[in-house]
Amino acid sequence: MTSALRIATRGSRQAWAQATAVAESLAAATGRVVELVEIKTTGDIQSEVPLHSIGGQGVFVKEVQRAVLDGRADIAAHSAKDLTSGAADGLLIAAFTERRDARDALIGSTLESLAVGATVASGSVRRRAQIGRVRPDLAFAELRGNIDTRLSKIPEGGAIVMAVAALQILDMTDRITEMLSIDEFVPAIGQGCVAIECRLGDSATIEALGAIDHASTRHDVEVERAFLAELGSGCSLPVGGHVSNGVLHTFLANLATGLSIGGHVTLAGDAGDIETARNAARSAHAALN
Numbered sequence: 001m002t003s004a005l006r007i008a009t010r011g012s013r014q015a016w017a018q019a020t021a022v023a024e025s026l027a028a029a030t031g032r033v034v035e036l037v038e039i040k041t042t043g044d045i046q047s048e049v050p051l052h053s054i055g056g057q058g059v060f061v062k063e064v065q066r067a068v069l070d071g072r073a074d075i076a077a078h079s080a081k082d083l084t085s086g087a088a089d090g091l092l093i094a095a096f097t098e099r100r101d102a103r104d105a106l107i108g109s110t111l112e113s114l115a116v117g118a119t120v121a122s123g124s125v126r127r128r129a130q131i132g133r134v135r136p137d138l139a140f141a142e143l144r145g146n147i148d149t150r151l152s153k154i155p156e157g158g159a160i161v162m163a164v165a166a167l168q169i170l171d172m173t174d175r176i177t178e179m180l181s182i183d184e185f186v187p188a189i190g191q192g193c194v195a196i197e198c199r200l201g202d203s204a205t206i207e208a209l210g211a212i213d214h215a216s217t218r219h220d221v222e223v224e225r226a227f228l229a230e231l232g233s234g235c236s237l238p239v240g241g242h243v244s245n246g247v248l249h250t251f252l253a254n255l256a257t258g259l260s261i262g263g264h265v266t267l268a269g270d271a272g273d274i275e276t277a278r279n280a281a282r283s284a285h286a287a288l289n
Contacts, residue, residue: 004033005208007196008064008073011038012146017169018194019077022097022212029211037073039064065091068197074205076197080190080221081163085229088197094209095196096218100165102192102242103179107151108159110178114138119158121150127161129238129253130185133260151175165192186240186251186262189224193217223248223267226274230281241277243267248277252284261287 005026009019016036023034041063060082067073069090080096087093104127106120111134114120121143122128128140143150143160147170154160159177167173196212198205220243227241227250238253238260246267253260265280267273 002032004035005030005075005205006035006037006073007075007077008037008039008067009077010041010060010064014147014166014169015077015079018079021169022075022077022194022196025097025212026208030208032208037067039067039073061088065197068199074198074202075209078195078197079166080193080195081188083190083195083225085189085225085232090200091197092200092206093195094198094206095213096221097194097196097212098214099193099217099220100168102187102244103164103182104161104185104187104191105164105167105176105180106159106161106178107175108154108177109157111135111159111180114159115157119155120161121153121155121158122161124161124188125255126188126238126240126251126253127185129255129260130240130251131161133253134184147172163187163191182242182244182249183264184262186249187242189228189239189241190221191242193221195221219243219269219273223273223277226277227281230278231285248273248280250280250284252281252288254288257288259288 007019007023009015019036023036026032027034041060061078064076064078065088068076116137117139119139119141120131121141123143131138141155143153147166150160150162164179167175196209198209223243224241228239231239240251242249246269248265248267250263261284263280263284265276267276
């Protein structure tokens with residue numbers, strides 16, 4: 001009898017819903033029993049502390065990855081945007097799920113309707129830099145916590161910024177006030193996608209996950225991750241990268257100088273797109289330094 005596949009995931013409503021969707025797809029594709037294993041992460045426990053002060057992206061994934069490495073689970077499911085650009089020792093990203101809406105959204109007010117000096121709350125330096133580029137008159141406040149907590153912290157007369165995909169998975173898109181354009185507000189690398197890791201050499205699990213790997217999403221997210229890897233940064237740097245309709249949209253800002261740059265690079269849709277992304281990163285970095 002084939003044993004159950006165990007998926008390690010954070011316990012937040014969003015993470016649990018994402019992992020449940022993965023489990024359902026995996027069970028339907030393979031006929032295997034799939035179970036969820038809840039993991040508490042530093043990022044969840046220290047929910048009031050700014051991300052950049054407790055380690056950035058990795059705070060949401062390291063403990064989940066460790067559960068797979070030490071055998072408590074077979075698979076780790078993450079929001080792809082939470083992964084650092086480098087591969088984790090001993091693990092392989094064996095599947096990327098089909099991407100949901102990758103855009104950011106404002107909740108509470110539209111960008112145009114915000115009064116001069118109004119407050120926008122976000123824990124993302126990228127989102128602050130992008131909105132500040134368009135509306136330098138606005139004030140910004142830190143925002144952490146699960147989705148329900150963040151929705152309860154909309155500043156009076158202001159707005160919060162959230163990923164549309166996070167609201168989609170919980171059927172809460174009715175809370176959105178304004179969708180932000182990808183051209184001007186480039187999403188985080190991998191935003192809207194779930195990345196699924198397993199142990200290197202676990203051929204049975206790798207084969208099972210191949211059944212739910214979405215080829216076009218994999219191509220696009222790997223291009224985005226190549227852009228980030230070339231920069232050598234995590235979320236402490238205001239950086240965005242998103243592939244849409246064969247175009248790599250990029251954003252990079254320098255907090256020290258206040259300069260920012262956005263770009264668009266047409267892709268060929270093949271293996272050479274990785275080097276195109278790396279070149280785009282080098283060009284963007286050079287333009288700001």
